[in-house]
């Protein structure tokens with residue numbers, strides 16, 4: 231079978247390898263589709279240095295062979311979403327229920343000689359416990375978004391949005407759009423901040439109440455004007471720029487929650503904040519990393535039932 235390997239910045243090769251064989255408790259999956267994460271994009275451009283890498287972890291697949299029995303109603307030919315990032319199950323984080331921040335999450339599987347989840351292959355091996363069956367009528371493009379949706383779902387849950395709260399989403403890329411859909415489903419009144427006019431228009435069409443152009447408008451003033459002077463109850467940062475963090479914290483409401491969904495690049499960048507904001511307004515600044523098994527299961531339910 232053929233398999234894509236990332237060799238270095240902007241260097242990709244297609245290699246021919248033997249069809250892998252599933253061990254007991256594993257399945258051979260034929261890859262239908264694989265979406266690309268910012269992690270793989272940054273590795274491609276050289277911002278991150280996980281090379282050589284068998285990238286691709288946002289996969290829609292069909293079961294070819296299951297080695298052994300399964301409790302799932304799962305048969306050859308069935309379509310599945312696949313959780314492909316490492317969750318060791320043994321470290322403190324996993325055992326405390328935070329498998330999204332598994333201490334070995336970046337110990338990439340070495341099954342093919344080169345590390346990586348290997349979604350950019352014609353076939354791959356996955357543990358049966360990592361397969362999430364999908365109804366046959368769900369488009370494969372939707373199934374491939376299960377993993378990123380699970381990450382967004384974690385972010386949404388951590389923000390604990392109450393109905394009618396003012397929710398600001400900074401950045402309307404794919405992750406921002408998924409935040410928008412889930413924030414609306416939670417009853418949030420959503421304001422987006424996005425310099426691209428087409429993306430602002432799309433956000434308004436999807437149900438956002440207002441859209442700010444941060445390249446031309448004063449972010450903090452606009453947030454206050456749009457929230458009757460109250461500020462943002464919840465702010466999701468869905469861009470990798472450190473410069474947005476300070477204004478987001480300053481525009482937070484009393485009891486506001488500011489979530490770092492995106493990682494900040496370049497890594498190591500510092501931000502300056504007035505600590506009295508946290509004292510005076512009880513603002514919480516936090517973030518989320520990846521997704522847990524439960525987040526993945528719940529995202530798979532949303533995709534399977536066409537709710538996102």
Ligand SMILES: [Zn+2]
Pocket residue numbers: 267268287288377378
């Ligand atoms: Zn991803």
Ligand SMILES: [Zn+2]
Pocket residue numbers: 317318319320321322323324325329331332333334335
């Ligand atoms: Zn672990």
